[in-house]
Amino acid sequence: MSSILPIDSPFEAPENGFQAIRFDGRVFHLLDQRELPARERWLQLDDLDSVIAAIRDLAVRGAPAIGITAAYGAVIRAREVGLERGPWLEGMARLEAARPTAVNLSWAVARMRRAAGEAERVDLARLEAEARAIHAEDIAANQAMARAGGSEIGACRGILTHCNTGSLATGGVGTALGVIIQAAKDGRVERVFADETRPWLQGSRLTAWELARAGVEARVLVEGAAAALMAAGEVQWVVVGADRIAANGDVANKIGTYALAVLARHHGVKMMVVAPSSTLDPAMENGQGIEIEQRAADEIWAAAGLTEAPAGFAAWNPVFDVTPGELIDCIVTEQGVHRPPYDFSGAR
Incomplete structure (x- = not known):
């Protein structure tokens, strides 16, 4: 395994989690999540196409991490086109379209557009300052969510989580995983379970990998075992975590989250969603309007060790589903703990 890059950064502190996203002022360094846990491979990205890819x-996923990556991508694009506004704006349109569901992507690009100014040449200093601000704000938000969510959880036998919501998915200690690690450190939870x-x-x-690194006892289970675990x-x-939260509290998150919410309600298990306020979309009335990304069926066959689909087979591969807000006991942002009926009209 390669070691962590020796880049001097104000973000490096134990309470901030380990940094999977680093910018040295010219080259963007990204820990390739596709290679974990087998090895830590760092990508060095110096053009917009490589950031979009x-x-x-x-290679990077998790709504907050995608937003931070987009912000640094905007800085790289400005250098790439010699600060010319037209080509830079064209690049921002392509960057924003890289993945449709996570609202943090469009949110970050919108902030970078505002920071670029109105002149024919974009303001590089303002762009870099804004990207670093987005990164630092996410770290602070992670810490606030960990405290708020961790205190919401009383002493319990176990917590179940889905997908990845830690330092790999954010700029700091994480959203849901940050809460879980905080609860574990406070002695509130005996064991953590993680869906595959x-x-x-x-x-x-x-x-x-993240829980082991944090020294938290964890067990992995297949999605089909969640009901038996709750029972x-x-x-x-x-x-x-969440990739987009509508005004009424409906939540788009990794496929399988909706099923967990239904199971949790049936078994009397509480459901918490943790996400920064940048994930809120007050303009989205409810979850029915959220665009759900569909990915190639090849991903399903590859997970089964197949190089191509079996003859006569097709597949349906949505990346996210939408959980109705009525199935969620609380939504935690850096602003605190929100309870139903949800009203995020004044958020962000």
Whole structure:
């Protein structure tokens, strides 16, 4: 495994989590999540196309991390086109289209457009300052969410989480995983369970790796075992992240989250969603309007070790589903704990 890059950064502190996103002022360094946990491979991105590819091909994933990556991508694009506004704006349109569901991507690009100014040449200093501000704000938000969400969880036997929501998915300690790690450090939870999260296995590859790194006892289970786990009384909370939250509290998150919410309600298990306010979309009335990204069926066959689809087979591969707000006990942002009926009209 390669070691962490020796880049001097104000973000480096134990309470900020480890940094999977680094910018040295010219080259953007990104920990390739596709390679974990087998090895730590760092990508060095110095043009917009490589940043877009990293987002599209899941080298980086997690809504906050995608937003931070987009912000640094805007800085790289400005250098690439000699600060010319027209080509820079064209690049921002392509960057924003890299993945449609995570609202943090469009949110970050909108902030970078405002920072660029109105002149024919974009303001590089303002762009870089804005990108670093987005990164620093996410770190601070992570810390606030960990405290708020962690205090919401009383002493319990177990917590179940889905996908990956830690330092790999954010700029700091994480959203849902930050809350879980905080609860574990406070002695509020005995054990953490992580769904595999098929077909990319973010739970078994990334969440398990992060929890082991944090010294938190964890067990991985296949999605189909969640109902039996709840029925056995092994968990009292399901804690997950979000890629977009509508005004009424409907939540778009990794496929399988909706199923967990239904199971949790049936078994009397509480459901918590943790996400920064940048994930809120007050203009989206409810979850029915959220565009759900569909990915290639090849991902399903590859997860089964197949190089191509079996003859006569097709597949349906949505990346996200929408959980109705009525199935969620609380939504935690850096602004605090929100409870139903949800009203985010004044957020962001």
